[in-house]
Amino acid sequence: MSYDNFKIIGLVLLIASCSNIKEKEVSNSIAVSSSKAYRNKTLQVYTTAKDTELRLTKTSEQVFKNKVQPLETEVAIFINPKKTFQKYLGIGGAITDASSEVFAMLNETQQNKLLESLYGKDGIGYNIIRTSIHSSDFGLGSFTYVKEGDADLKTFSIEKDKEKRIPFIKRAIDLIKDDLVFYASPWSPPAFMKSNKNMLQGGKLLPEFRQAWADYYVKFINAYEEEGIPVWGLTIQNEPMAVQRWESCIYTADEERDFLKNYLGPTLEKEGLGDKKIVVWDHNRDLISERANTIFEDPEASKYAWGIGFHWYETWTGGLPKYDNLKNINESFPSKNMLFTEGCQEGFDTERLHFWPNAERYGNSMINDFNSGVVGWTDWNILLDERGGPNHVQNFCFAPIHANSKTGELIYTPTYYYIGHFSKFIKPGAFRVSTTTSRTAIESTSFQNPNGEIITVVMNKTNQKIGYKLIVGESESFLEIQPRAMQSIIY
Numbered sequence: 001m002s003y004d005n006f007k008i009i010g011l012v013l014l015i016a017s018c019s020n021i022k023e024k025e026v027s028n029s030i031a032v033s034s035s036k037a038y039r040n041k042t043l044q045v046y047t048t049a050k051d052t053e054l055r056l057t058k059t060s061e062q063v064f065k066n067k068v069q070p071l072e073t074e075v076a077i078f079i080n081p082k083k084t085f086q087k088y089l090g091i092g093g094a095i096t097d098a099s100s101e102v103f104a105m106l107n108e109t110q111q112n113k114l115l116e117s118l119y120g121k122d123g124i125g126y127n128i129i130r131t132s133i134h135s136s137d138f139g140l141g142s143f144t145y146v147k148e149g150d151a152d153l154k155t156f157s158i159e160k161d162k163e164k165r166i167p168f169i170k171r172a173i174d175l176i177k178d179d180l181v182f183y184a185s186p187w188s189p190p191a192f193m194k195s196n197k198n199m200l201q202g203g204k205l206l207p208e209f210r211q212a213w214a215d216y217y218v219k220f221i222n223a224y225e226e227e228g229i230p231v232w233g234l235t236i237q238n239e240p241m242a243v244q245r246w247e248s249c250i251y252t253a254d255e256e257r258d259f260l261k262n263y264l265g266p267t268l269e270k271e272g273l274g275d276k277k278i279v280v281w282d283h284n285r286d287l288i289s290e291r292a293n294t295i296f297e298d299p300e301a302s303k304y305a306w307g308i309g310f311h312w313y314e315t316w317t318g319g320l321p322k323y324d325n326l327k328n329i330n331e332s333f334p335s336k337n338m339l340f341t342e343g344c345q346e347g348f349d350t351e352r353l354h355f356w357p358n359a360e361r362y363g364n365s366m367i368n369d370f371n372s373g374v375v376g377w378t379d380w381n382i383l384l385d386e387r388g389g390p391n392h393v394q395n396f397c398f399a400p401i402h403a404n405s406k407t408g409e410l411i412y413t414p415t416y417y418y419i420g421h422f423s424k425f426i427k428p429g430a431f432r433v434s435t436t437t438s439r440t441a442i443e444s445t446s447f448q449n450p451n452g453e454i455i456t457v458v459m460n461k462t463n464q465k466i467g468y469k470l471i472v473g474e475s476e477s478f479l480e481i482q483p484r485a486m487q488s489i490i491y
Contacts (some may be wrong), residue, residue: 037081038064038475043491046425048417050356050484056124056424064475064491075468076438079446079456083434086337088447089376091423092128093400094119094342095172098390099383100164102403110408111171114401117412118382118488119175124420127179127428129172130341130378131165133186133220135199136238137246138381141392142199144190145220151192151212158223166227179378179428184220185235185282185341187247189213194249200393201244202250210259214267221232221273222414233277235309235341237262241283246393256280257301265304277306281335282341285322286314289329296333307337307375311449312365313346323368330373337375340365344380345415348388348396356484358398359414363459363486366422367443370432379419386411386426421488425455442481456489 040063047059070076103111117123119294134144147155158166173180188199193213196203205213221231236259240251260278268274281291288310296302308329314322326338342367345358352358366377379400386406388396400416403409411414430447433454437444446456460466467480470489481487 007313008108011460036474038472038491039066040064041475041491043470043477043489045479046421046488046490047482048414048486049420049482050414054188054482055412056420056483056488059487060479062477062479064472064477067471067474067476070438070469070471070476072438074438075442075466077444077456077468077470078434078438079434079454079470079472080434081448081454081473083449084248084431085434086373086375086432087338088426088428088430088432089337090127090179090428091139091377091379091419091426092126092130092181093379093382094132095131095165095169096136096381097165098385099138099381099399100168100406101140101390102383102385103166103168104164105405106408106410110403110410113404114383114410115171115175115412117401117416119172124424126172126382126417126423127176128181128376128378129169129176129183131169131182131184132238133184133217133234135247136187137244137393137395138384138391140390142247144199145216145223146190146192149192151209153212153215153219156216156219156223156225158220162227166224166229169229170227177334180230181232181428182229183233183235183277183279183437184224184231185238186217186249187238188249189216199247200245204247204250204255205259210263211267214259214263217264217293218267218271218273221276222271226323231276233279233306235279235282236264237282238342239283239311241287246395253291256291257295257298258297260304261298261301265301268304274327278304279309279339279341280305280306282309284314285325286317288322288325289332292329292336296336300324302336305336307339309339309341311341312343313465321365321368323372326369326372326374328390338369338373340369340374340377342378345398348384350386353398353402353411353413357412359418359486360459360461360484363418363421364443364461366419367445367457367459370422370445370447371435377422418486420458423488425488427451430455442468454491456491458487458489460485 043062045060047054135142145156191197191199193209194203280295332478383401384399386404402411426447427449428451433446433448435444435446443459448454463483470477
């Protein structure tokens with residue numbers, strides 16, 4: 001080996017060594033600064049509270065001081081910014097045919113107000129939109145994009161969606177801009193493709209129509225993208241284990257796995273749509289582990305699945321939400337994502353438009369879902385009328401915002417503000433930060449935004465004011481949260 005070669009090798013080793021030293025220096029400096037970074041730093045507190053006028057209202061500013069060892073008699077929230085977890089995708093809701101019908105009846109001033117409330121810079125910062133592939137229960141009736149019996153999909157057309165749904169979606173997208181996450185879900189294949197020859201009441205996709213149904217997704221994606229709506233992804237089937245009196249279709253775990261592996265996944269790839277995110281399950285937390293085990297342990301199916309989606313309706317049996325199942329999936333399949341795809345308060349009642357436990361159900365779910373590893377959270381209808389509809393099978397529900405079809409009045413429920421404590425302050429691209437509480441009286445989660453600021457969300461479901469220490473590294477601040485309240489703390 002020549003002397004020149006030795007010189008080159010020596011130079012490379014020297015550069016590498018210096019580089020390593022620099023990396024270590026940077027790493028150490030971050031570690032040292034992070035332990036002291038919050039001392040004397042100002043934090044801002046925003047609050048929504050029952051029986052007050054506080055609605056995402058800035059209620060205080062505090063300064064961090066040196067931490068004092070907390071006592072067992074004190075309530076504390078512990079934040080460790082050095083421990084981060086999943087990357088945050090965003091929060092949003094579904095633009096259904098029902099939402100579009102209600103939106104269309106509003107005058108322009110009210111339409112603009114609604115859009116700004118949800119998607120504008122002064123609103124709550126929604127960036128996720130879900131919609132249905134043709135009809136769901138929330139609309140004026142059942143419909144598909146093809147004529148009955150057209151297995152070749154020659155008559156495929158989204159003209160109906162262009163009347164009210166797509167214009168609404170486009171106006172939302174104009175405000176969301178680059179952070180948009182848009183995905184779609186089918187409630188049922190066309191009747192002729194199903195075993196019961198009916199879009200309602202369950203039934204199954206017939207084997208001979210599996211390819212045609214996979215092609216149907218492709219046509220939907222292409223048609224929407226031709227309208228200027230970029231499709232981020234889709235779920236395979238809404239609630240695949242529920243026989244509903246509205247649009248529904250049953251897939252066992254094996255059937256969904258095989259449809260994904262043999263039809264939908266390869267078809268999307270073949271059509272140049274392999275980058276679209278496919279979300280499996282799209283049903284409740286109770287059976288989610290069985291679905292994940294079946295699909296994610298099959299390599300040929302798993303390679304097409306971005307992650308798994310879920311709803312919160314397992315409580316219909318009288319039990320509590322099954323958050324532990326989410327943690328199990330996060331531990332078992334760490335490379336897969338979890339997405340909350342639907343939740344709403346069922347059983348609409350005009351007298352309960354401002355019923356506080358409805359909002360607390362949201363707060364509890366969002367905190368626990370995110371702490372279980374969930375990357376994004378999608379509410380159901382973003383807007384409904386004064387009856388909780390329209391719904392062609394009388395399945396009326398609550399939404400964060402209702403509009404009176406007679407007066408045009410927009411009614412903002414407590415749920416709107418509780419969701420806003422997350423969506424308004426946590427930005428896409430944030431990472432969840434280690435957060436624990438010393439008492440069950442309060443619940444909390446935290447995220448660190450791309451700009452470095454941390455958002456800690458705190459909920460008090462008790463009827464007492466609670467004083468607590470917010471402890472971040474070697475710093476602390478003493479705060480209070482009102483009874484039946486939600487707080488967002490920014491620092």
